[in-house]
Amino acid sequence: MTAKPSLPEALRRIRKARGLSQEAFSNVSSRTYLSSLERGLKSPTINKLIELCDVLKVHPLALMTLAYLEEDSLNEIDILLASIRAQVLPLLKEAQCV
Secondary structure, three states: OOOOOOHHHHHHHHHHHOOOOHHHHOOOOOHHHHHHHHOOOOOOOHHHHHHHHHHHOOOHHHHHHHHHOOOOOHHHHHHHHHHHHHHHHHHHHHHHHO
């Protein structure tokens, strides 16, 4: 995986696609904090990411997938998800053997 992930862009893109303002996140974060995330000035914890995704109504992996995509194509999504599957399945098998 050579692409530099862009969580700020993915977060902003999903928020706008959902028609949400930064104020819509007031139950989980301040507008200033969300703005800082979208500008790449801060990085969220995993717990905060989950809270933000609840507001966005997307699974955190959907947000991360969008952040890692190099281009907007179904082929690129398929390649990325296949790579993730190939990495996760052996880990699950290893965990069952322990």
